[in-house]
Amino acid sequence: MTSGVLLIGASGLAREVLAAGIRGVAGILDDDEALHGTEIDGVRVLGSVADAANREESLLACVGSGAGRRTIVDRLRQAGVDESRYATFAADSARIGRSSDVGSGSILLEGVVVTAHASVGHHVVVMPNCTITHDDEIGDFATLAAGVSLGGTVRIGEAAYVGMNACVREGLSVGADATIGMGAVVLADVPNAQTWAGVPAAPLRGGGLR
C-alpha cells in the first residue's frame, strides 16, 4: 500500500484533524466539484469520494455525523474498499491506555484520554478533551463531542451522538443512533434513536440531530 492518507470530506472535522498534526496527508476527496483543485489549509482537494477506490493511500472519513461516515464507508465498501484501507488517527496529545484499543477509521483529537480496558470501535470520532474510562465500549460510527466524560463500563451504541460536555454515569448505556444534548447528565439508560438532554437528562420531544 502506498504511504499517505486521504481525508474524505472537506469538512470542519478534516481541518481539525489537520490542526491536530496528522502526518502524511496526500490530499482530500470531496464530492463538491467546486472544491476540486483548491486547497484546504494547505492540502489539495484531489477529486471525488469515489476516487478512493482507484487509489492506494489509507483513508479517513472526516464527516462530523456518524450517519454521514457510515454512508461513505458503505458506499466505498460497495466499490470494493474494505476496512483494511482505513487509517486510525490519534493526536500526539491523546493518551490511550495500553489495555485499550481503537478501531480503524477512528479519530481521537487533542487531549482525549482513554484509560483501561476500553474499546473504541471503527469510524468513531472523539473530539478534544473527552475522557473515556475503564471498560467503556464505544460503538462503530459513534461521535463524542468536545469534553464528554464517560464513567466506567459505559456503552455508547452505534452511530450515537453525545453532545459537548455531556457526562454519562458509570454502568449505563446510550442506544444506537441516540443523541445526547450538550451539557446533559445521563443518569439512566437511553434507548435507541431517542434524544435526551438536560440535568438530569430526559427525553427531548421531537428533538434530534438527524
Ligand SMILES: CC(C)(COP(=O)(O)OP(=O)(O)OC[C@H]1O[C@@H](n2cnc3c(N)ncnc32)[C@H](O)[C@@H]1OP(=O)(O)O)[C@@H](O)C(=O)NCCC(=O)NCCS
Ligand atoms: C439536544 C439537541 C440535539 C437538540 O437540538 P434541536 O432538536 O435542534 O432542539 P432545539 O434547539 O429546537 O430545542 C428544543 C428544546 O430543547 C431545549 N434544548 C436544546 N438543547 C438542549 C440541551 N443541550 N440541554 C437542555 N435543553 C436543551 C431547547 O431549549 C428547547 O426547549 P423549549 O422547547 O422549551 O424551547 C441540541 O440542542 C444539542 O445539544 N446538540 C449538541 C450540540 C453539540 O454538542 N455540538 C458539538 C458540535 S462539534
